[in-house]
Amino acid sequence: MNRGSNIVYQSGNHAYGIPFDPRTKLILLLELDILLFMGRSLIYEAGIFMFCALILLLGGQSKTACKCITAFILFVITEHIIAPYLLNPWISFIHFIVVVVRKVMPAFMLAKWVVATTDVSTFVAAMWKCHFPQSAVITTSVIFRCFPTICEEWNAIKTAMKMRGIEFCLKNIISRPTETTVHMLVPLFISALNISDELAAAALCRGLDNPGEHTCMTEISFRWYDIVFLGVTSVALAIMVILNIRGYSL
Incomplete structure (x- = not known):
C-alpha cells in the first residue's frame, strides 16, 4: 500500500495539520533559532515569534500557539510596566527573567512542534x-x-x-x-x-x-509548502547576515 503524498502524521486519533517534511522541520528550527539572536528590537522579535506561531497553527498545534501568544503578550506588558523600576534589584531580576524567557520561547515552541508532530x-x-x-x-x-x-x-x-x-x-x-x-x-x-x-x-x-x-x-519528499517556508526563512537569514556584516541591526 502506497500512502504517498497524502500521508497525515497522526498520534492516536489526532491529526497534526500540514505534514511538513521532517527535514524541513529541522532546517526551520535551526534557521529560526539563528534568526532569533540576530535582531534586537521588539518589533523584529515579535515578527519572528508570530512566524513561529503561524508554523504551529498550520502544523496542528493551535492550542500551544494560542498559549504562547498569550504568554508573549503578557511578558511584553510586564516588561513595560516594570521598566521604570529597574533600579530595584528584585525588579531588575524579574525583568531579566521575563526578557530571557520571551526571547527563547520561539525556540521551545518549534522544538515542541517538531517532537509532537514527527513520527x-x-x-x-x-x-x-x-x-x-x-x-x-x-x-x-x-x-x-x-x-x-x-x-x-x-x-x-x-x-x-x-x-x-x-x-x-x-x-x-x-x-x-x-x-x-x-x-x-x-x-x-x-x-x-x-x-x-x-x-x-x-x-x-x-x-x-x-x-x-x-x-x-511513508514517502519522504519536499512539497510546495516546505519549499515556501524554507525559502522565506533562508532569504530572511541571508538578509540578516548581510545586514549584520555591514553593521546594521534591526
Missing part, C-alpha cells in the same frame, strides 16, 4: 535518506522516543509523591527543598537511565543497525 519512524526514514551516519540515526531515534516516556514517568512520580504527602509544588520546595528535590529527581534520573537502555535495545531489535537498505511506508 519516529518517519524521522528515521528521513535521516536514512539524508545518508546520516548509523550512530546518529540510532541516537536520534532513542532521543525522540525518550522524551514522551520520561514525561509519563515524571507524571507517575508526581502522583506517587502526592499520595505520600511530598507533592512537587512551590510550598514544599520552599518549606522542604531537600526532601522534595531528592524524592522527585532521584527516581526520575534512575528511570531515565533505564528508559534509555531499554529504548536503545529496542531500536537494535528493530534492525536500525542493519547495514542494508531500510524501507518505510
